[in-house]
Amino acid sequence: MLAVLDRLRAWIERVGYVMGCAAGWLFVVCAFFISVDVLGRKFFGVSSKATVELTGYMLAFGIAWGLTDALTTRCHIRVDVLVTRMPQGLRAYMHALALAFLVVLNFFFVWRGWAVVGESWMFGAHDSSAITTPLIIPQGLWAAGMTVFLFLSVTMLLEVIVLLVLGERERVDRLLGARTLAEETAEALEAAAIATRK
């Protein structure tokens, strides 16, 4: 049971990583797209006439597709001043509780997110930009991103519950505990190292 969940989680995490990279690179594309559009409009009088809409979809895509990787890397913000000071036993249950709340939130986001897609599909909704994007494309991608996020949070919750039943509180803490100082600074240092490397 535990091994299956563990493998499933690792698999979703890998998918999430690729999705996160896609989201990040789309922001790079987005920057070039807007820049070209601004310069084109100012100097040549040409524009895609759909920049506001398209970059908006890129943002929705980017937020939704990056969510999973942010959970894997424990980036989502919790107010954990008290939790980190609790004894390990209690802390493990608090982690489970936090995750359960996240699952509830995600469930509503995914459920209502797909409902938005469904409505757009039913009415054949298009946006009012020059290229009249059918709304189900950006909305569908957006909802799909949130769905993978829901899968990961559910898998993690199940894994945590199994671990709690088995009494392995330490492993729960390792799975969900706050990023240690070392982890966070390692990231900043790595980036700084790229900058100062000659």
Add this chain to the structure above:
Amino acid sequence: MIAFFFLFILTVVMLLLAATGTVTMSGPIGGLALLSLVFLVFFCAGIYVAAALGVLGLLAGFVVSDRPLHLFIGEAIWIPSTNFVLVAVPLFILMGEVLLRSGLSNKLYRALNLWFRRLPGGLLHTNILACAVFSAIAGSSVATAATIGAVALPYFEKTRYSQRMVLGSLAAGGALGNLIPPGITFIVYGLITETSVGKLYLAAFLPGFMLAGLFMVLIFVYGLIYPYREEALGLSWRDLLRSLLDLIPTAVLIIVVLGTIYLGLATPTESAALGVVGALIFAAIDRKLTLKMVHAAAEATARTTSLIGLIILAAFALNYVLTSLRLPQALAAMVSGLALPSWAVMSIIIGFYIALGTFMEGFSMIITTLPVVFPIVTALGYDPIWFGVIITMLVEIALISPPDGTVVYVLQGMRITPGPITDVFVGVTPFVLVYMVGVILLMAFPDIALWLPRIVK
């Protein structure tokens, strides 16, 4: 500790007011009080901020209203997801991530150092100035502190500067990152409160540089008390002027990003996009542009955007429910009916944020509280633009105030000579006090912020 003490006092005051009949704890206000209590419990339990906001919204909808409010959450989160103004957030983050890896800050620091090293306080001035200048291209405080800190700390190796002052000044300089435009906090504030981000940027300009000036005065005085002179390098004016060449990339980026916003040539989102491209070009000139570097920047951007995004979406879901229940309006009406003068209420609000900031990350702090606090502020007759500047300053104070200041931890992690974290806390304290003086000045003279937006129309 201070935080809990303050919140405790606040609760007691509220209870006293309720007991004396000044405030009636019924109807929507009673509901809101209950909600705030649930919220506090959520936070203490370490629930994800986004989950706490969203679930609270759902609960409020189920308990207080008989309409199926939760069915409209999809629309409520899709609309902010695609907001063009919000597109500026990932772009500014991306620009910061690229700049962090581009080596641009090396040049900036070296050039400024040649000019200011002989002042009393020496290199410490360079810390503040480099941060202030860098803030004018970067939109985040953590990025500013990390970028300048990485360059600055090696300069202080084997010098007699007090480690505490070095770290303190870097943290303080970093805390200008969001205040000096462009800043991400202003974008989010503008989005939630429907105020113009361009105007917010104009308003923040003078307060930002006023604070940088105050920091330098503090360092100057410190330098007079503990004199320590850098030896003269015997540089001619020619050398000094040549060093200015190193400032050109930074200056160009400032013009591209801030200049275009201020001159009305581009919206903040467009200038952020231009800034990303500009940063990539300068990285390429410096031969720092590699696929690996862009990939690392893109990956980090996606993560940060999603963590901010999830909180924003949840806040919009909550906001939708609260507004449907007309809670903020009721609360605003109650507060404006209080017998307290408006400056007293504002002081309580500011005290509340400072207290909250000691244990809560600055960014989630404003998204969480604005939907409720903002209607109160406008009901009291304060200018939304002015309040945007105040609240950003409070977020910055949160970022450097112990025990939960993100910037402080980043700097601690970057130290070359190891030492206890208390060094950073002690070092940053005088700067935090100066920051609070800045808030008081802005309360006393709102025109420091409001003058520029008024004359530029």
